Amino acid sequence: MRWTLPAASLALLLTLTSCSATGSDIPTPPGATPAGTPSASRQDAAQVDQTLGSLRRVDDLPLYEMTYVGRYDPTDGTDAKPATPFGCSLFVAAGDRSRPLFARNFDWDANPAMVLRTDPPDGYAAISLVDMSYLGVDADPAGDRRLLNAPLLPFDGMNERGLAVGLAADDGARAARDPAKPTVGSVRILRLVLDRAATVDEAVGVFTAHNLDFDGGPPLHYLLADASGASAVVEFVDGEMRVERGRGDWQALTNVPVAGIPEQQRREDRRYGLIAQAMTESGGVADAAAAHRVLGLVQQAHTRWSVTYGLRTGEVRLTTATGGAERRYQLPMG
Template sequence: MRRTLPAVATALLLALTSCATSGPAGPSRVGSPAATPAASRQDAAQAEQTMASLRRVDDLPLYEMTYVGAYDPTVGTDAAPPSPFGCSLFVAAGDPARPLFARNFDWDANPALVLRTDPPDGYAAVSLVDISYLGVGADPAGDRRLLDAPLLPFDGMNERGLAVGLAADDAATARPVAGRPTVGSVRILRLVLDRAATVDEAVAVFTRHNLDFDGGPPLHYLLADASGASAVVEFVDGEMRVERGTGGWQALTNVPVAGVPEQRRREDRRYGQIAAVLTDAGAVVDADAAHRILAAVRQGHTRWSVTYGLRSGEVRLITAGGGERRYQLAVP
């Protein structure tokens, strides 16, 4: 059943500009703060432990929370999506000992959440969530709608060193395949983080599902794993296309890459800047250098810049206000 936002929240969301959306099968929960979360499969103690872990760490505002217990990543509710501005992502794997995934997330001034998950039937992960899509405001203390936060990863990395992020692609169209379940265009990231250890496994997760772009900007996705492998997943003329990374790096902004010559891709300003630096560096960059690249292509509406060390497990996050946070995920 389609759910609708209260009038004020709907007006706010329609006014926003962003690089991604959840789509009609995507994860936006609205209602009272005491409403039963759709995704939670926790017992009462686990839910309380999760809520008790919430803390504010930055004036973005940025929050952190550790999710305790199980959730169902397949349940869905809807939200009216915003229109895209742009995001910038890249993988640098010129040094096979330290492949790195990086992204700028460009959005409106909404609160964000760093979420740790460790589902009993999936991989542990760290992901970043825009909690406005849950109907949660800048003061989320005690708001049990946060228990649906696992449904909303806009980027993240799991314990196997598999990372994924998204960006708007206005040209994308996805044609449903009979017999496959349909998921929202952000929800697919949760399924990838929970179930995939490699790029090949992540592509297989995409292949097993139909994506629903209705009502919001269509998307494309960048994947990378601890081996340094990477791929862009796009939807061209209704069909899923996979563009594998070559030459030690791969970048993604808001222009299609599947079947597009590299010189054409570089006509996009942000893509061209990223490509030039990574080419000159032989695709060898550490987190400091990656953040300098992200800073060079950041926009006025960039909400966060994050790097994921695919073998080190280090997550380094810089928010729009300049605050920096570091997290460590145990990876093999």
């Protein structure tokens, strides 16, 4: 769908996406890639100028916003070594099926971040969040063509159909490779999900159709949710993909496995236990303000951003480690 936002709001927004055919999907760290290298961009010159011209710094994290204009190739590959994982906390509150909500803390290195809007001609419009350090941009990224790779790096996001996805480190994960399937990077798979899936079942299908490459980076697991309130965790156990469907009013994910693990054992993880307690007490019902309070309970010293996605409303609420004002975005729902 096309974005229909006031011009002032549109100038503050961002977009990008992609997927590696071989090797890790995370672009090269700062200083390692010269500006002007090939990217996922399939834009004409005017679209490049419009995209780069939309970049705005909006807080001192620093947090940027950008709107990607035109086409990108979600199979274009990039390569890099990601940072050491520190943690993440995610949950779905689906006790009220009329307003399900996806929430997450992103806990990582102290890097700049970007709110990115994408609206590919052959996929769903989406809002996602990007750790900009993996783009290799300098301290002042204005005009840097490496920003055109941002579509490759959604660390979490939601599309116009209300499908949301986020990732967290899972040290024990191991993904085997099927030579009959294409291989994509472990972050890039989020772009394919956001572009192509409207439901949890469709998102699981995207995962099933690909090998995931964890080489050179932390192995990961993933939380999915959609506008119906359905949710699932996707994990990789002994090389096999496992899907743990949400069975109640909520589902949570931190950095411990959940597939086949009894709930009481999961709650031995402090952050998982705090989320589980809060969600159990509320019956899995939480508006954005309540969800941010739960995220605050499990916030860590290295939490970079906290975000909620309204899976039916399209509302996105974001706070960063600066402690500044909450930022709100509206994704038109298709």
